[in-house]
Amino acid sequence: MSTSAQPVIKCESVYKIFGANAVKILEQSGGKVDTASLLKAGCVIGVNNASFEVHKGEMLVIMGLSGSGKSTLLRCISRLIDTTAGDIFIDGEDLLAMNAKELINIRRNKMGMVFQSFALLPHKTVLENIALPLQAKGISTRDSMARAMDMVNLVELTNCENDFPRQLSGGQQQRVGIARSLAVEPEIWFLDEPFSALDPLIRREMQDEFLRLQSVLHKTILFVTHDFDEALRLADRIAIMKNGVIEQIDTPANIVLKPATEYVAKFTRGVPRERVLSCRAIMEEYDATAKMSDVTVSDHAIIETVAGSVLTEQNPVAVIDAEGNIVGALNRRIMIDVLFGETNSMPVNN
Structure with missing residues (x-):
């Protein structure tokens, strides 16, 4: 991982509150949001004053228990949902100021996304599934298929390119999903619990594959998981969230050896040095x-x-x-x- 002067991703005081009058409630709070008072007002906080940077080639793993806000934060940064307040910059550009056309362009050309659900089209082959985002960009069938075949080889699914999803194992299906997201050559890669539906053995194999790909591609990555072992294995830095708040963001070693809060210490207790x-x-x-x-x-x-x-x-x-x-x-x-x-x-x- 290299650290450049300008971060690839920069978040400044990002809030996401679900419910009526969320903006008004946030303004009245002066930025000091109390979870209990929000619940009384019929609102739920997803992200509470998140500020951090991610630099080129870095893998930041965002983790926490269910409801901690980790997936909500990822969706704010990819602008799949709108924030309540705050600023998000991608390569210095104001993401929240972009119009619909600009947002489509940055998603097609800079962002790749992988989710827990493989979302493969059952009536299309591996090669056709991977080529879909390229064809959506207007790339010819010939060129998109050639690029898709490159991705098949990259994720080591050679000889499976003409198979249908039903003929693949869970791990192979996830590889197709990863290949599809990489086909557009994204600079930023968003992954939301991509391996959580897999059994432990296949999950470990996919982690190995993911580390291999990153060693070759050096993407800037936001990876969401609830699995602390997975976070330790993959991350350059880890952000641990609780009730929408980032409790600590640091290297795996410092998270374990120097937990900033008692909540973080609970995650790290018993982890061998x-x-x-x-x-x-x-x-x-x-x-x-x-x-x-x-x-x-x-x-x-x-x-x-x-x-x-x-x-x-x-x-x-x-x-x-x-x-x-x-x-x-x-x-x-x-x-x-x-x-x-x-x-x-x-x-x-x-």
Whole structure:
């Protein structure tokens, strides 16, 4: 993920209140919305004063329990529903000021959306389902089919392109939905509980596939889930919501190690540190005179994925960056401290 000066998505004090007189009630509250008083007035708050930025190539996972406002926030940012108040900018453009034509254009050319429901047309083949949004843009049948075939190969459904949805497994159907959303080459990808209807094994496989695609495509992503394990596995940053409020937005490691509220702490309680800490977070300074193992690990690798390799080595293991430069070292003592030491008993690098 790279951080540019201008965020791809910027939300400033976004509110969404459902019910009559929502705007008037919000104005009278001065922005300090009380959930109980809203309920008395016959209103329900979906999003309460949300402000944050998402930069190019970043994956922000929005999570919370049912009714927390996570899907409502996503729909506000994609403008599937209108906000009650606040500002939303896409690449510096005011999303809320766009007319219908401008909104259709930005959805067709910048946004891709995947929802829990696969919404595949049963009478069309895999290839035809994927080509639909391209044909809606006026692209010729020949070109749209060629692009759709590229997407079939990307999501590894080669040889299934002429199958109908009923012939596919749940995971394969979801791959078709993902391929269809990617066919228009969106800059921003919105995913709302895309894997929640799948059984655990297929869900894990789809998470693997999703991470593989992101490593290739580097999309700017808003991903909604209620599954904390899924959020930890996928996110660059996590936003945890409760009653429409973003309780904390931070990296997975900081969410677990430094919860901002008691509510966030409930989500993180019992999460092993090795599931969120990277090698960079715990590595020691590299000693060029030390005898090193032949094994190396990435500075961004999560500890649980490399612990076995480090523990079986007698000598320190070099930690390397994306260019292959040695930036630190890990050894068995450090790994044992992480796996079996007391919480917060060891320093963590920022």
